[in-house]
Amino acid sequence: MSKKFRKLLVLVIALVMAIAALFPLSQSRESGSYFEDEFDVVDSKVVPDYKALPGGGSFIPDKDVYGFYRVIVSSEPEDGIIVGFCVKDSAGNQVFCLTGNSYDAESTMLKLKANEEYTEEFEVLTSKESYEKYVKEHFDDGEIGDIDESFFKDGHYKVNYRIEVKERVKHAREISLIAGFIIGILLVMIAVTIAKNDEIKIEYDERQIAMQGKSYKYAFFAMLGYYGFWMLLEAFSISIPASKTLLIFLGVAVGIAVMLTNSIMKDAYFKLNENRKCFIGFFIFIGILNIGIGVMHILRGTFIDNGVVTASGSLNLLCGLLIGYLLVLLLIKKIKDKRDEE
């Protein structure tokens, strides 16, 4: 077994172990209850007559963690029913409430007490009056949304809902970040090991080292410019609708982009005799992975939260775009070199 293969094997095992150990830690566990029922609404009254549908049930979180509710309610026919849904603690205090006709709603983060019993209440709002009454009773601002009269129709309905309590692991976000870094470093080490050829000298020549120095200088000034501009915006109280973490990372991305531009265009990015194809393949893989995760965040709606671009929902997309930019630069450089040779 060659030295290179042994090293590669160790790195791959380390990668698998890192994913196996860190991935579950960074995930949230969730539990929930599911309920479905059929009933009739006759003369704006639910038949049989009940307020909270049976099976609403209760749940007890086993850890003192921030819970994250997701409630999915659907009804058939879809546009014919308005429901109210709320969760109360054992003292009867409401911790969460929403209304609507058919929704997949996620609440804000809620502090749930460990070993406290929470009860779910589900109410069918069969008239505009009952809807307004419910909103006034359960919502602090009591703002009544514009609900069409056509929602309050008599008929046969089938409803289902699911409430999920996501238990967030303490420091899950930090663990995710560390896991990302460790996995990233291991992947780079694997790519370097694959690309390495022990028989050929792989190093930068003196011009490349000098050009890299210039690239880092330009990157430094670009970052200074970016953070200076950001400071100015802050000074004039102009807020950017993006999280601080994202804006900090964006500054680093600007620096990296400037460094990449100068290094690649001056042919100082790859070492002499380096296996470029291997690295380009690696970049394509990482780029697609990051853009895929980024698009997933957009589709899930976690890219923007309350009108602000979130770091967790956008960092992958930013990384993917940065790698895409690197690949475009490499392509431009290749075309330019070919033209020069001709």
Add this chain to the structure above:
Amino acid sequence: MKNLKLKAARASFDMSQQDLADKVGVSRQTINAIEKGDYNPTINLCIAICKALNKTLDELFWENEGN
């Protein structure tokens, strides 16, 4: 300032930029940059190039009068 003497010496040996680059252990772009006058090589690289082309430093890198 372009280094035409280096280019001529390389051509006299029927060497491409890549051939010379491989011989002295630098990239083709580095040889190109030296010939175009975009990059001033270190003395070590100058000596390596001179040895590869069987020339002296004066012959390749010293400026002629009037240049």
